[in-house]
Amino acid sequence: MSPRPVVTRFAPSPTGFLHIGGARTALFNMLYARHKGGTFLLRVEDTDRERSTEAAVAAIFEGLNWLGVKPDAEPVFQAARADRHRQAVMTLLETGHAYRCHLTVEELEAERERARAEGRAIRSPWRDRVHNDPDAPHVIRFKGPLEGETVIDDLVKGQIRFRNIDLDDLVLLRTDGAPTYNLAVVVDDHDMGVTHIIRGDDHVNNAARQTLIYQAFGWEVPAMAHIPLIHGPDGAKLSKRHGAQAVGEFADMGYLPEAMRNYLTRLGWGHGDSEIFSDAEAVSWFDVRDVVKSPARLDWAKLAFVNAHYIKDADNERLADLVRGDIARRGETLPDGVDRHLATLIELLKEGAKSTLDIAASLEFVIKTRPLSLDEKCKGLLTEETRARLSRLAEHLAAVEFQREPLEAAIRAFAGQEGVGVGKFGAALRGVLSGGSPAPDLATALTALGRDEALGRILDAVS
RNA sequence: GGGCCCUUCGUCUAUCGGUUAGGACACCAGAUUUUCAUUCUGGGAAGAGGAGUUCGACUCUCCUAGGGCCUACCA
Numbered sequence: 434m435s436p437r438p439v440v441t442r443f444a445p446s447p448t449g450f451l452h453i454g455g456a457r458t459a460l461f462n463m464l465y466a467r468h469k470g471g472t473f474l475l476r477v478e479d480t481d482r483e484r485s486t487e488a489a490v491a492a493i494f495e496g497l498n499w500l501g502v503k504p505d506a507e508p509v510f511q512a513a514r515a516d517r518h519r520q521a522v523m524t525l526l527e528t529g530h531a532y533r534c535h536l537t538v539e540e541l542e543a544e545r546e547r548a549r550a551e552g553r554a555i556r557s558p559w560r561d562r563v564h565n566d567p568d569a570p571h572v573i574r575f576k577g578p579l580e581g582e583t584v585i586d587d588l589v590k591g592q593i594r595f596r597n598i599d600l601d602d603l604v605l606l607r608t609d610g611a612p613t614y615n616l617a618v619v620v621d622d623h624d625m626g627v628t629h630i631i632r633g634d635d636h637v638n639n640a641a642r643q644t645l646i647y648q649a650f651g652w653e654v655p656a657m658a659h660i661p662l663i664h665g666p667d668g669a670k671l672s673k674r675h676g677a678q679a680v681g682e683f684a685d686m687g688y689l690p691e692a693m694r695n696y697l698t699r700l701g702w703g704h705g706d707s708e709i710f711s712d713a714e715a716v717s718w719f720d721v722r723d724v725v726k727s728p729a730r731l732d733w734a735k736l737a738f739v740n741a742h743y744i745k746d747a748d749n750e751r752l753a754d755l756v757r758g759d760i761a762r763r764g765e766t767l768p769d770g771v772d773r774h775l776a777t778l779i780e781l782l783k784e785g786a787k788s789t790l791d792i793a794a795s796l797e798f799v800i801k802t803r804p805l806s807l808d809e810k811c812k813g814l815l816t817e818e819t820r821a822r823l824s825r826l827a828e829h830l831a832a833v834e835f836q837r838e839p840l841e842a843a844i845r846a847f848a849g850q851e852g853v854g855v856g857k858f859g860a861a862l863r864g865v866l867s868g869g870s871p872a873p874d875l876a877t878a879l880t881a882l883g884r885d886e887a888l889g890r891i892l893d894a895v896s
Numbered sequence: 897g898g899g900c901c902c903u904u905c906g907u908c909u910a911u912c913g914g915u916u917a918g919g920a921c922a923c924c925a926g927a928u929u930u931u932c933a934u935u936c937u938g939g940g941a942a943g944a945g946g947a948g949u950u951c952g953a954c955u956c957u958c959c960u961a962g963g964g965c966c967u968a969c970c971a
Binding site for chain 1: 897898899900901902903906907908909910918919920921922929930931932933934963964965966967968969970971
C-alpha cells in the first residue's frame, strides 16, 4: 500500500445546482480524508465550456458551505489547466498511446451504429493510419490495448474486471483542441496528488478507461471507491417530483445542516446501531470500505426525525434567525412584540418541530391580534356555563406568575376549586387562546402569550 | 444490442458459515395528557427465485428474475 498521506477530492461539474447525491459524495470524501488525517480538495470540472456556468459554480460552493463541507485548499478550476492537459496528450501521442482520428461526424455515427449492431465497442479506422494532411480537422483518441483485461480493486464494490476489447478509444482532445473529461480527471488527479478517488457509481465504467490512461502515462493508479447513487422514495432516480434534489432546497425546507450531515452519512453507511452521531464521531468511525454497495432511497420521515432531534439541541437564538429567514422568504414579517422575544418563544415551541418551518407555523397563534376570530369549533365550545367559568379562570390567573409550572399548577387548582376536571374547560380555553390554530399545551400557550395578551384573549371571548 | 454493478422488515441498516436474523425511522395497539404533538410500554414486519459447495448457508459459487449505471468531440 502506498505510504503517501491520503488526498481525496470532490469534483463536481458546474452545470446545475448541487445535487443531494453529490453532496453526500463530497461529505464522504471529506470524512475519509479527515479520518485518515489527510487532505480534502475541491476541483470544479468545467471543461465543458458550453454547459458550465458561473451561477452553477456559485450554487455548488454555497451548497457545500451550507452543508459544512470545507476543502482544505483553494478550489482548482479544471478549465484553467487546459494547457497542461494538451501537453499531456502530446506526450501520449509521442509514446504511441494516442492517435489522430479524422473521422467525420457522419462517419463516426455510421461506425457507432455498426459497432452497436455487432455488439462490440466502437473503434476508429484511424487507429493505425496517418492522414496525409496532419492539419486536417481531427480529434485525438486514446489508443487502448486490444487484449488483456483491466481490473479495478474498488474499495466498496470489490474487484471489477473489464476486458480491454470492450473499452473504446475515447476522445482525449476535441477538434477545437479542448481536453475532455476522462483525460482531464486523470491528469488533474495525478497532479493534485489524489490518492483516493471517491465518486458516484455512475463512474465505474470510466474507472477502467482512466486506469488505462494512468498506465499509459506510467503513473500510479489511485485507489478508487464508487458509491451508490441516492434514489427517490420509490426507488427511481431522484427527480423533481420527489420533492427536492438540490441541497439549497433542503435548506429552504427548514432542515439544519448538521441534521443533513448526520442523515446523509447514515444513508448508505453505518456504524453498528448508531443513528445519531456527532461530526467528530463520524470522522473517527468513517471508512469508505464500510459504505454499502446498493443504492439507498431518500426517506423523508427519517430525515424529519433526525432534524427534529437536532432542532431540540439547537441554540434558540440561531433558530430564531432561521425562523425569521423562513418567514421573510414567504414575504412576511413578525410583529415587533413577537420578534423581540422570539428566542424565548422558540424554547417554548420547538418541542416536536420537525423543521424550522414547523416552528414558524407554530408561531401562528401567537401572531394573531385581538380580538381573535374564533373558528366554528371553538365557538361551539363556549356555552353559557363555560364562559362564566373562563371569566372566573381569568381572575384566578391574574395573580399567577406566567411561567409554565405555576400556570400548570394554577389550572389544576382552579379545576379543583370548581369541582370539575380540566377537561371541562380545557378545550374551550385553548380555543379562545388560539382561535383554532394549532397550539401547544395550555400552560405553554399561556406562557408564550404572556399575561396581558392571554388574559385579554380570554376576556374578549367571554364578554 | 454490448459492458459493468446491485438485491435482508415499507425505508435505512447489523450480521463478516452456526443468531429466537439485531437496531432505527415509519406503522399499529395501549398508557399518560386539556386537542394535536411529545413521552412511555408493547406489537406486527425481511434474507427475490432456483440449483450447488458444506455437517451447517442471509453469508461462498452458478443460473434466472427484477432494478440501476455506462455505451458522447457531457461530466
